[in-house]
Amino acid sequence: MESTNHVPGEHGITTAVVTVSAFIFMLFAAAMIAFGAWGAPFVDGLSAQIGEVVAQHATDLAAAGEHAKAVRIYEDALARRFEGEPLHRIYTMLRLVKSHQALEQSAQARSVLEMAFALDKGYGPTYTLLFDALRKRNDVDGALSVTQEHVAAVRARGDTAAEKWAKYNEGAVLRDAGRNEEALAAFVESHALQPSPESGYQCARLEYTLGKYEDARQSLEQVIEAGDTKYSALAREMLEKGSASKHW
Numbered sequence: 001m002e003s004t005n006h007v008p009g010e011h012g013i014t015t016a017v018v019t020v021s022a023f024i025f026m027l028f029a030a031a032m033i034a035f036g037a038w039g040a041p042f043v044d045g046l047s048a049q050i051g052e053v054v055a056q057h058a059t060d061l062a063a064a065g066e067h068a069k070a071v072r073i074y075e076d077a078l079a080r081r082f083e084g085e086p087l088h089r090i091y092t093m094l095r096l097v098k099s100h101q102a103l104e105q106s107a108q109a110r111s112v113l114e115m116a117f118a119l120d121k122g123y124g125p126t127y128t129l130l131f132d133a134l135r136k137r138n139d140v141d142g143a144l145s146v147t148q149e150h151v152a153a154v155r156a157r158g159d160t161a162a163e164k165w166a167k168y169n170e171g172a173v174l175r176d177a178g179r180n181e182e183a184l185a186a187f188v189e190s191h192a193l194q195p196s197p198e199s200g201y202q203c204a205r206l207e208y209t210l211g212k213y214e215d216a217r218q219s220l221e222q223v224i225e226a227g228d229t230k231y232s233a234l235a236r237e238m239l240e241k242g243s244a245s246k247h248w
Contacts, residue, residue, distance in 0.1 A: 051080030055092045067099040140177045164193040197223050197231035213247040
């Protein structure tokens with residue numbers, strides 16, 4: 001006769017575990033059905049929160065030089081939702097680009113950067129990264145193209161503050177290339193959009209260089225009146241220089 005011996009209590013424990021698990025699952029399913037309209041946003045919020053945490057963990061790894069691990073975790077984070085769409089996603093993509101670059105994975109870096117650029121739509125970080133990289137390489141035409149696209153994008157969105165700084169960048173590239181008349185026009189437009197000591201001082205520098213001494217003097221006086229410590233000091237130096245040269 002076949003033995004029917006078994007470990008005492010084993011069947012009872014297994015049955016109990018299955019029963020409890022099934023009961024918990026049924027409760028969870030009932031709750032999700034009953035609160036479907038509430039449950040979806042809750043799950044979405046939880047997913048977004050996890051995405052933010054995952055991205056931060058990857059950033060910590062990248063800061064420690066563990067770029068290979070950071071790449072995998074950034075990619076995991078980008079598969080999730082972010083509360084700060086699209087900016088947080090863009091910033092995560094740009095950090096992923098830097099990790100790819102650290103690993104000398106130029107093709108992957110370029111691919112991610114192109115996706116970030118397509119998503120940016122004038123918010124700024126991708127344009128700024130490209131602009132800085134092209135400017136460091138003295139690629140005047142490339143940097144101008146990027147900043148002019150940025151100007152058009154933020155103008156279409158009605159973001160005056162962002163347009164101001166995009167025009168400022170355009171002026172900086174033109175000035176560095178020696179295209180002073182064009183640079184002055186860009187800085188004047190930047191300053192008109194949102195006056196600041198930085199743009200006012202750049203206008204004054206170029207006005208002085210181009211021999212527009214009275215315009216330069218007025219711009220410098222406005223910079224001093226704004227009260228910014230750094231640019232007020234620079235403006236005073238230029239005023240003294242102009243006085244010594246008898247330009248005013």
